[in-house]
Amino acid sequence: MKKRILSHLGDISKIHHRAAFADVQHHIDKHKGSNAFVELAAKRFSCREFNHHPVSSAKLAKIVEAARLAPSAKNQQPVHIWVLTSDEALSRIRPIHTMFDAPVVIMVGFSISEGAKRACDGMNWAETDATIAGTHIALAAADLDLGCTWVGSFDPVKIRESFPETEGYEISALFAIGHPSAHAKPSDRHVARKSMEEFSTEL
Ligand SMILES: Cc1cc2nc3c(=O)[nH]c(=O)nc-3n(C[C@H](O)[C@H](O)[C@H](O)COP(=O)(O)O)c2cc1C
Numbered sequence: 001m002k003k004r005i006l007s008h009l010g011d012i013s014k015i016h017h018r019a020a021f022a023d024v025q026h027h028i029d030k031h032k033g034s035n036a037f038v039e040l041a042a043k044r045f046s047c048r049e050f051n052h053h054p055v056s057s058a059k060l061a062k063i064v065e066a067a068r069l070a071p072s073a074k075n076q077q078p079v080h081i082w083v084l085t086s087d088e089a090l091s092r093i094r095p096i097h098t099m100f101d102a103p104v105v106i107m108v109g110f111s112i113s114e115g116a117k118r119a120c121d122g123m124n125w126a127e128t129d130a131t132i133a134g135t136h137i138a139l140a141a142a143d144l145d146l147g148c149t150w151v152g153s154f155d156p157v158k159i160r161e162s163f164p165e166t167e168g169y170e171i172s173a174l175f176a177i178g179h180p181s182a183h184a185k186p187s188d189r190h191v192a193r194k195s196m197e198e199f200s201t202e203l
Contacts, residue, residue: 040143045186047147048100050178055104059144060085063106063177066140070133073125078114079133080169082107092162093174097154102147102176107159108134109169130172137175147180 060083067081084090084105099105108130115126134150141148151174159171193199 040139044139044142044148045190046149047178047180047184048149048176048187049181049184050100050102050147050176051181052103053179055085055146055178059146060104062144063137063140063146066136067106067108067133070129070136072129072132073116076114076116076125077129078111078116078126079130080109080111080166081133081137082109082163082165096158096162097151097174099151099174099176100149102149102178104177106137106175106177107163107166107171108137108173108175109166109171111169113168127170127172134173134175137177141175141177145179146177147184149176150174151176 064081064083067079070079072078082089084093084107085103090099090103090105093099093105093107110126110130112124112126115124115129117124138148138150154171154174156171160166
């Protein structure tokens with residue numbers, strides 16, 4: 001059984017062992033139409049170069065909807081997102097992180113007081129719920145042919161000072177979103193994936 005799963009997934013895992021973007025593209029093309037989700041997961045990469053084309057409000061609405069539809073523990077939905085599109089809002093984030101000059105930034109926050117708790121030890125699921133919503137954002141952006149990078153290296157104290165609107169929420173992640181520039185390509189890290197054998201164990 002293990003062999004069967006690994007042989008099915010083998011072609012996909014090879015995508016990540018090839019350093020050249022052309023090879024990645026080849027495998028993406030190969031999987032086109034076979035499985036929409038895996039195809040999407042394979043084509044997504046962290047995009048850190050954007051052009052200046054604005055992101056349409058229709059595309060933004062789809063990204064927000066994808067995040068809103070994310071599952072959460074006990075469906076308590078302790079997540080809130082802030083979509084920064086105005087010059088005023090973007091000028092507040094840039095001194096904290098450049099966000100690669102993306103025309104749109106989405107901040108994802110979670111409220112501990114709204115999070116469900118695990119019965120056996122009280123672990124709060126709010127941050128996990130925010131991470132799932134963030135994953136939906138990144139994948140929805142890729143599905144809409146937008147570039148996106150998940151940014152975790154920000155100072156939460158500075159975010160709180162610059163965005164008092166986030167009161168009551170911890171900020172989990174920032175997302176730089178826009179149309180990829182003509183030169184945008186996956187970083188070396190993108191292709192440095194564990195092998196299928198290292199990554200998964202079938203018991
Ligand atoms: C939790 C998390 C935090 C991240 N923080 C940053 C960040 O601060 N800056 C950045 O450029 N990329 C950041 N990334 C993107 C990762 O570096 C990237 O996903 C990884 O190197 C794999 O590359 P890929 O997304 O192109 O497949 C983050 C990703 C995750 C999931």
